[in-house]
Amino acid sequence: MSYDIEKSVLERYEEGAKNYQPSLCCPTEYDSQFLRIIPDEIIAKDYGCGDPTKYVNQGEIVLDLGSGAGKNCYIIAQKVGKNGQVIGVDFNDEMLKLAQKYQSKISDKLGYKNTHFVKGKIQDLKLPLDKVESWLKNNPINNLEQLRIFETECDYLRQEETLIKDNSIDIVVSNCVLNLVKPNDKKQLFDEIYRVLKTNGKAVISDIICNEDVPLEMVKDPELWSGCISGALREDKFIKMFEKAGFKQIEILAKQNEPWQVVNGIEFRSLTIKAYKEKSEQINNNSCCPSTSCC
Numbered sequence: 001m002s003y004d005i006e007k008s009v010l011e012r013y014e015e016g017a018k019n020y021q022p023s024l025c026c027p028t029e030y031d032s033q034f035l036r037i038i039p040d041e042i043i044a045k046d047y048g049c050g051d052p053t054k055y056v057n058q059g060e061i062v063l064d065l066g067s068g069a070g071k072n073c074y075i076i077a078q079k080v081g082k083n084g085q086v087i088g089v090d091f092n093d094e095m096l097k098l099a100q101k102y103q104s105k106i107s108d109k110l111g112y113k114n115t116h117f118v119k120g121k122i123q124d125l126k127l128p129l130d131k132v133e134s135w136l137k138n139n140p141i142n143n144l145e146q147l148r149i150f151e152t153e154c155d156y157l158r159q160e161e162t163l164i165k166d167n168s169i170d171i172v173v174s175n176c177v178l179n180l181v182k183p184n185d186k187k188q189l190f191d192e193i194y195r196v197l198k199t200n201g202k203a204v205i206s207d208i209i210c211n212e213d214v215p216l217e218m219v220k221d222p223e224l225w226s227g228c229i230s231g232a233l234r235e236d237k238f239i240k241m242f243e244k245a246g247f248k249q250i251e252i253l254a255k256q257n258e259p260w261q262v263v264n265g266i267e268f269r270s271l272t273i274k275a276y277k278e279k280s281e282q283i284n285n286n287s288c289c290p291s292t293s294c295c
């Protein structure tokens with residue numbers, strides 16, 4: 001790859017947090033009753049492509065991957081109520097700042113605070129990036145030995161100060177973000193969604209999918225990648241990623257009839273999918289030792 005995919009995504013959405021970017025918008029209708037308490041600036045800077053918030057219930061703990069300006073989180077905050085929680089994860093400082101700008105005002109209107117915005121990469125949900133940044137301030141990296149120490153520190157943080165713990169989330173939602181994760185990290189991304197979900201928890205993901213593989217020349221275009229085009233997976237491959245991570249009962253909840261965009265003859269459209277983390281299969285009783293002498 002001749003460019004840094006993550007940098008192009010960071011820069012595009014840093015700009016998107018500051019100024020509304022119409023090219024990033026894939027029009028979506030939300031239930032208007034939940035928009036009343038959300039400030040116009042948050043509503044305007046919506047870069048989603050579906051509505052995963054519909055599938056959230058009272059009292060649940062919800063994780064929103066790539067929470068952006070926080071619109072989905074603030075809708076979910078109302079749906080889960082004061083006994084539920086919503087955690088928005090994003091790696092972009094400007095987006096996190098924007099999401100947090102109205103947090104107290106919205107909490108005051110609701111009469112409770114159940115939203116949290118944290119800095120992390122959605123494909124590495126164990127690593128608390130704010131702690132990594134604090135550590136780096138005192139421990140700059142100038143040689144391989146310092147790099148090794150840094151990597152050890154990251155392992156320590158993942159282990160001891162885990163950002164999102166195993167089996168801790170009822171629903172993982174995401175709105176138009178998975179496609180932005182670089183190709184080599186995509187498998188780990190789906191594994192992470194599975195890891196953080198409780199047994200019987202579900203993922204409800206809206207994302208852009210396509211009807212043909214995206215050719216390399218499009219993948220190499222930073223505008224197309226950060227614009228939610230080139231990182232899109234072919235629909236069957238997208239579903240396969242859930243299967244490979246261990247998800248069951250995979251169901252398509254919504255899919256645009258007309259493509260959102262057609263680029264070089266390839267159709268890109270929004271899809272919302274639901275998938276469950278089921279109890280892992282019981283060990284065959286015949287192969288188990290009797291309880292008194294269990295190995």
Ligand SMILES: C[S@@+](CC[C@H](N)C(=O)[O-])C[C@H]1O[C@@H](n2cnc3c(N)ncnc32)[C@H](O)[C@@H]1O
Pocket residue numbers: 009010013024045046047048049065066067068069070071072089090091092095120121122123174175176177180181228
């Ligand atoms: C297309 S916007 C969608 C924002 C929001 N979900 C919405 O519906 O408006 C993508 C967001 O995901 C964030 N993002 C992209 N890749 C990410 C990654 N690997 N880890 C964390 N956040 C990421 C971007 O910073 C941006 O805020």
